[in-house]
Amino acid sequence: MSTNYAHAVSKVVINFTFSAHTLGIFLSTNTTHLTTDTSTLDIYLVGGAVRDKLLNRTVKDNDYLVVGATVEQMLLLGFHQVGKDFPVFLHPKTKQEYALARTERKQGQGYTGFDCYAAPDVTIEQDLLRRDLTVNAMAMSKNGTIIDPYHGQQDIENKVLRHVSDAFIEDPLRVLRVARFAARYHKEGFSIAAETLTLMTQISNSGELATLSAERVWQEMQRALCEGEVESGTEGEADNTKSSNEQHPEIFFEVLHQCQALKALWPELDVLWGVPNPAQWHPEICSGIHTMMVLQQAVLLTAKNKNKTAIRFAALCHDLGKGLTTHEQLPSHRGHEKSGLALVDKISKQLKVPNYCKQLALKVCEHHLHCHKAFQLKASTLLQIFNQLDVWRKPQEFDDFLIACKSDFLGRLGFEHKPYPQEKYLKDAAQAATQVNAKVFVEQGLQGIAIKEAIAQARLQAIKEVKKRYKVV
Numbered sequence: 001m002s003t004n005y006a007h008a009v010s011k012v013v014i015n016f017t018f019s020a021h022t023l024g025i026f027l028s029t030n031t032t033h034l035t036t037d038t039s040t041l042d043i044y045l046v047g048g049a050v051r052d053k054l055l056n057r058t059v060k061d062n063d064y065l066v067v068g069a070t071v072e073q074m075l076l077l078g079f080h081q082v083g084k085d086f087p088v089f090l091h092p093k094t095k096q097e098y099a100l101a102r103t104e105r106k107q108g109q110g111y112t113g114f115d116c117y118a119a120p121d122v123t124i125e126q127d128l129l130r131r132d133l134t135v136n137a138m139a140m141s142k143n144g145t146i147i148d149p150y151h152g153q154q155d156i157e158n159k160v161l162r163h164v165s166d167a168f169i170e171d172p173l174r175v176l177r178v179a180r181f182a183a184r185y186h187k188e189g190f191s192i193a194a195e196t197l198t199l200m201t202q203i204s205n206s207g208e209l210a211t212l213s214a215e216r217v218w219q220e221m222q223r224a225l226c227e228g229e230v231e232s233g234t235e236g237e238a239d240n241t242k243s244s245n246e247q248h249p250e251i252f253f254e255v256l257h258q259c260q261a262l263k264a265l266w267p268e269l270d271v272l273w274g275v276p277n278p279a280q281w282h283p284e285i286c287s288g289i290h291t292m293m294v295l296q297q298a299v300l301l302t303a304k305n306k307n308k309t310a311i312r313f314a315a316l317c318h319d320l321g322k323g324l325t326t327h328e329q330l331p332s333h334r335g336h337e338k339s340g341l342a343l344v345d346k347i348s349k350q351l352k353v354p355n356y357c358k359q360l361a362l363k364v365c366e367h368h369l370h371c372h373k374a375f376q377l378k379a380s381t382l383l384q385i386f387n388q389l390d391v392w393r394k395p396q397e398f399d400d401f402l403i404a405c406k407s408d409f410l411g412r413l414g415f416e417h418k419p420y421p422q423e424k425y426l427k428d429a430a431q432a433a434t435q436v437n438a439k440v441f442v443e444q445g446l447q448g449i450a451i452k453e454a455i456a457q458a459r460l461q462a463i464k465e466v467k468k469r470y471k472v473v
Contacts (some may be wrong), residue, residue, distance in 0.1 A: 162193040250292040
């Protein structure tokens with residue numbers, strides 16, 4: 001950085017801090033003098049809104065760029081400042097975001113280690129240069145003219161996700177964002193440019209991904225998993241958000257594996273690629289490929305499920321134990337359900353995964369083979385599993401468990417359309433056992449442990465009756 005430029009940055013930061021504070025006090029008591037007439041501002045629609053307009057996709061949010069303006073001008077026009085590290089404002093009426101044109105310079109590690117320079121002399125081309133992908137580095141003027149200095153329209157036509165400049169490597173978060181874009185636009189035929197994938201691999205091998213917060217990594221994974229919807233992973237939460245049609249989360253994880261980011265962020269999942277399964281049960285052979293196929297099935301089965309994030313996370317976790325199988329045991333994976341539990345617990349703590357997601361993933365990991373073998377299990381074994389799954393108090397979680405297990409069964413080459421009668425059988429058995437009521441035994445005069453034993457026997461008998469109905473011995 002030149003001495004003059006460094007001085008300019010310092011000057012802007014100092015003036016910005018003083019002016020914002022002074023004007024904030026003034027405006028809080030003199031709001032009657034404000035006007036939101038933006039006709040004097042040089043405003044452009046930027047980023048994803050322009051991209052999605054050109055792709056004829058629904059635009060969710062409009063973000064605007066203001067060129068040639070100052071913080072003071074924006075405040076005097078009634079905009080509300082929300083940016084801490086750089087000047088971003090909310091329109092007082094529409095609440096849409098308006099940001100001053102800026103440049104960025106890498107100063108430290110991670111995706112927050114940047115110095116920003118925002119001043120009236122920053123051009124729109126300079127601002128667009130700092131963006132991640134060419135398809136995101138376009139602007140639209142008030143009269144509809146597209147400003148496209150880095151050929152984003154050409155890359156849209158060629159269906160390519162390409163970085164704008166070599167400064168791409170300065171922000172490790174871009175690895176996850178590009179992987180998510182690849183998943184979102186997979187249906188449209190988009191792929192990542194080879195040179196961009198090379199830079200993503202370079203970032204992955206640099207150690208910079210370790211600077212990302214657990215919350216931010218999970219946020220990006222969650223967005224990829226649940227089609228752009230924001231869910232907390234809380235059981236029973238209403239699903240009122242709109243989908244952005246990211247229906248191929250497996251592409252997100254495949255890209256992370258390809259550029260070695262998954263190895264850095266979730267090595268227990270990454271290692272599954274290349275771990276073989278018995279061809280009789282897994283014609284696709286590779287455990288990594290199988291896991292992606294299970295995730296695909298989970299997406300198909302949970303389009304309207306309010307706990308879709310948890311079910312899809314469980315799909316990713318169900319076979320983590322196979323990565324611990326010794327070479328001598330391959331391709332068999334005896335006991336992988338139990339050995340995988342510690343790995344599910346580890347990634348859940350590492351990424352600070354919501355508790356419902358974690359608990360469902362643990363149960364699917366431990367019991368998915370029991371679900372597949374349901375018709376072979378004794379009534380007493382089924383009762384024991386129902387107790388461990390706590391179907392009595394958590395019927396919704398049990399339904400989600402069955403969906404995840406069904407996804408595992410269907411997520412194999414040539415098995416995608418096979419029936420899975422175990423789902424209805426286990427639902428019927430659990431439903432019958434749940435009908436047992438303690439009140440009957442209390443009225444009979446039983447007390448304490450005797451009531452508990454009577455309930456267990458009645459539930460066992462109810463399960464046996466269902467087995468007879470299904471003609472399962």
